[in-house]
Amino acid sequence: MVNAVIPFRPVNPKTRLSCILNQKEREEFAKSMLADVISVIKSVGCKATLLSTSPVSMDGAETVVKELGLNEALNEYLSVLTEPVMIIMSDIPLLTKESVLRVISTEKDMAIVPGIGGGTNVIFVKEPGRFTADFYGASFVDHMNIAKRNGLMVEVVDSFKLSTDIDEKEDLVEVLLHSEGKSKKYLESLEISISVEKGRVGVHRSTHE
Ligand SMILES: Nc1nc2c(ncn2[C@@H]2O[C@H](COP(=O)(O)OP(=O)(O)OP(=O)(O)O)[C@@H](O)[C@H]2O)c(=O)[nH]1
């Protein structure tokens, strides 16, 4: 069984969404996206492990608490693993069963899904001891270089659903248009909806303090 590790920072997350959500709402929204991710991970038969900066309880997942930054927490966690692992971000609520199955069925040593804008959204590695995480900045390039240096053959998975991470206000459009999960329902409960201005699709909130 593939262990899916989901790094998570539950307190004051998604600060780039502060222009449209207050802290409590960002915390709720981050948990809604996480719930959507866990639900798909479970549906493909993976084990879900939250690697969280503080205690958090989510249905269907075990929590490991490490008060460390993203890379520090992941690399400490990976260093003792011997079974295949999938690192998957908590902010990709468009994910589908089919897209995750494509990642974990790679015939290469590992699979990487880039995030829009230079980051990395999913990494699957059959031998975790041969890989280290280096998130932030242009992490897609960094992860490809780490794989090359360690002699690992990589499949780069081309998936709109997995490459769409929700970081900024404009990204909420994708949740409203392409998701049917809890994160979409949460945005709708805040009266956030699609708006079209001068031909561009954006989001509009009718109630914001
Ligand atoms: N374990 C751990 N996970 C983190 C940490 N910071 C972010 N994450 C998780 O890493 C993934 C990518 O995070 P980002 O897109 O940078 O999200 P964020 O830090 O909540 O967002 P911003 O505040 O807008 O930068 C998400 O799954 C986060 O929950 C951290 O310090 N430790």
Ligand SMILES: C[C@H](OP(=O)(O)O)C(=O)O
């Ligand atoms: C963690 C970071 O996420 P972003 O800030 O690009 O969403 C990355 O993918 O390297």
